[in-house]
Amino acid sequence: MTPTPRPLTQFVVKVHSRCDLACDHCYVYEHADTSWRRRPKVIGEEVLNAVAERIGEHAASHRLPVVRVVLHGGEPLLAGPDRLRHAAEALRAALPPGCALDLRIHTNGVQLSKDYCELFADLGVKVGISLDGDKAANDRHRRFADGRSSHPQVLRAVALLNEPEYRHLFAGLLCTVDIENDPAAVYRALAELEPPAVDFLLPHATWEEPPKRLPGGGETPYADWLLTVHRLWESDGRPFAVRTFESVHRTLRGFSSLTESLGLEPSDLAVLETDGSFEQADSLKTAYDGAPATGMNVFAHSLDDLARHPGIAARQSGLAGLSEECRSCPVVRSCGGGLYAHRYRADTDFDNPSVYCGDLMQLINGINGINGISESGGSSTGPAAVPAAPAVPAQGGESLLPTALTPAQVEELARGYGGADTVSALAESQLALTRAMLAAAWDASGQGRAEAWSLLSALDVGAPAAVDAVLAHPYARAWAARRLAGDLSVGLGPLAALAAAAAVRAGRGDAVAVPVRGGWLHLPTLGRIAVPDGEAVVTGLADGFEVRASGGSVFTAYDQPLRRVRLAGGWTVALEDLDPLRDSHDHPVADRLSESELLGWTGALREAWELLGRDLPGYAEGIRAGLGTVTPLRPGPAGRDVSSAARQAFGAVGIARPATAPTLALLLAHEFQHVKLGAVLDLFDLYDRADERLYFAPWRPDPRPLEGLLQGTYAHLAVTEYWGTRTAAYDGLPGEAADRARAQFTLWRRYTAEAVERLVESGALTGVGVRFVEGMRESLAPWLAVPMPRAAEQSADRIRDERGHVRATGA
Known part of the structure; x- marks a missing residue:
């Protein structure tokens, strides 16, 4: 039987394949892929109806609670209001009951008008605008074909979205980084517009076409540029959302990334072109001509067919899908190998670190605040001073993902209720999150493959039920949460205690040392034993346990069992x-x-x-x-x-x-x-x-x-x-x-x-x-x-x- 693929939940629908600007850094028209030349300018209603039907059947089949669709181009506003209305109405009508539509449009803003805003308000469409900063920064790349500046028109579009009746439509700004632009000036220009969010995007590049470097600009100019913005953003109290920065913060703490360019979450994105072709992520157009092609189309193939495509699957394999160099990197859980397209090299395909590898490591370490400082407060030698630790894997080595709720379960919870199956699904997702947070906290500790962590990992393979029982303990995560929040006073003892409790539950003869403070050795979910301070070795036996204290005393029973x-x-x-x-x-x-x-x-x-x-x-x-x-x-x-x-x-x-x-x-x-x-x-x-x-x-x-x-x-x-x-x-x-x-x-x-x-x-x-x-x-x-x-x-x-x-x- 063919396995059910991971569902796709995000879709980019190209409604127009041409643009009214001639931006020289555009991946669609200025990079390796030339397929745009052979495609219709405007998407047809037949294609729109077919893609709506495909998304609807996919959502119903996988019981998706929400799908996100971005109307894109080229410049999507060139498709005209009638075609955009048809797209929105067809998509919304095709979704099954219980599935919400998060509909957005990404535009350069030149054509945006009050009429369009009224249309988007009626259709529930959020609007994202491309803007690279102040006039000097924006004009470096975003001009009309005759060289005229587009900056005044874009500012008018942003001002329109900031009007009270349209503010709720404003999704945010997208800014492509150029290291020749002053990062402080770019940040201030964008902040003055009071956007709800800003995405700072690295310019698309590969090992065949490396990114711009400036003489004397240092080894990590893109990280330096972004860290300058990050410092200003933090000092201003984070006045708007920044997915790149927030994703680093989240992944360092064991949570999911908010962007496909960071983190290890499987990609769930597909692209539909104006001729009905299904493609992979648009960014692949920067690799080589035809890189995003799948050979599939909306009329002959389902979205499950597309999800099984080897190229899609390659972006869903998490840590296992990265190069050997990436898998051993200390920041891999935050970096995730970078954007897939940025790994391309002609001789090794995508089996490489990102061409921005050094910049990403410097950015993550800079945001994490660990440069030059070890956990104990002494100096370190930089990133290498924080070695990688293996995450506690999900059973069977599968990707660590929260259990999805069905639309019916989400509706049940929304009404305040939640039966046994629904709450059990919540519990499974929480167990996955606990595992991720423990892994992130252990990574940040810099202890590498220490005894306790190695035992917990081994037991998760050999006695997974014992590990699950301990990690499902409500306060197992409390240690990780405190460590990730910067509270190092809790030490590493609680994690050793979790490993010891799992060893006792497994009863295989595994032993682990646990520090004892205050005269009690606590084994989560089991009880505690009065043991002299120091270090005690806990051994899980088939018929109980043995605790050998530092002075040689042996204990085999709980003084205070959990009741x-x-x-x-x-x-x-x-x-x-x-x-x-x-x-x-x-x-x-x-x-x-x-x-x-x-x-x-x-x-x-x-x-x-x-x-x-x-x-x-x-x-x-x-x-x-x-x-x-x-x-x-x-x-x-x-x-x-x-x-x-x-x-x-x-x-x-x-x-x-x-x-x-x-x-x-x-x-x-x-x-x-x-x-x-x-x-x-x-x-x-x-x-x-x-x-x-x-x-x-x-x-x-x-x-x-x-x-x-x-x-x-x-x-x-x-x-x-x-x-x-x-x-x-x-x-x-x-x-x-x-x-x-x-x-x-x-x-x-x-x-x-x-x-x-x-x-x-x-x-x-x-x-x-x-x-x-x-x-x-x-x-x-x-x-x-x-x-x-x-x-x-x-x-x-x-x-x-x-x-x-x-x-x-x-x-």
């Missing part, structure tokens, strides 16, 4: 009161629970679980599938319930045990909403990360960033349903408890509805974000339709007026 509570229906919860990294929550953690406190927690959890199944059945199955750890917190001030979800601890919530089981049930549901949404935000950008505005939530007196408002609103979907269900149970009954439930339900449905509308009105949601928040609104709608007595409305008004904001429990 778990088994609940009805097979849900088991660990009460995590041992892990030193459990302090990841916003509140102080409790010490080791006494036996009486353990009994109190056990009874409260059993009763709370029963209430969750009764009052929040739509949430209960997801909680059982994804919430495996409750970390006891210290009690808050009298009368205040304390709970927390840590962003880097999927599967855990922190709670100070409240006075009643119903309150515990609500806190569990409320905090697990935060856990779920955090995992969703690791998979999808629901909002514009560049939006720095603050927003008021109805339940808080202080303004929050948009993510804070989104998190609170999502959590309160569960709060609203909890009180709504309890109100229904009291239907027609008098009494204090019934009145309180009605007042809380009235208050929280009102608060949550106001917050949903505030999110919608922010204008900062992405296409997926809009659909997600719409799902939240749909989930809330039935509760808003429930009639409530006037007394409940008055009570809600009184609570709001008296408190200004209230806690999620309403207690």
